[in-house]
Amino acid sequence: MKSKISLLTLGTEDIKRAAVFYKALGFVVHGEEDEDHVMFKAEGTWLALYSKDLYEKEMGIAPTGEFSGVVMAHNVGSKEGVDEVMEEARAAGGKIVKEAYETYWGGYAGYFQDPDGHVWSAAWNPFTDLT
Structure with missing residues (x-):
């Protein structure tokens, strides 16, 4: 595979x-x-x-629970980009789970949920370009 x-x-x-x-x-x-x-x-x-x-x-199985353990990420090239994504999610009706913050690993990220509760991370990684 x-x-x-x-x-x-x-x-x-x-x-x-x-x-x-x-x-x-x-x-x-x-x-x-x-x-x-x-x-x-x-x-x-x-x-x-x-x-x-x-x-x-x-x-034959039903999705259950508030958080499935899966987080999808939208990586951007700057802290400002993270803030922009978070605002777009808020404006689109997303639920902000955690406002953008300085992460323990040196990056910058925030979390939001779509209308069905799927969790997304908006993130900037200063060490690896994931954009």
């Missing part, structure tokens, strides 16, 4: 609400939107929104 993540799919209770949130963050829809899924082409990968109900039917 190649060490590559080609698609990240987020289960959602409300496809339309989630799509509005991600469009407000600058994601562009690829193809047709419907009540069960939406696809976005991102730089170097894909993001999909998929009905939690359909996932449960397909896999």
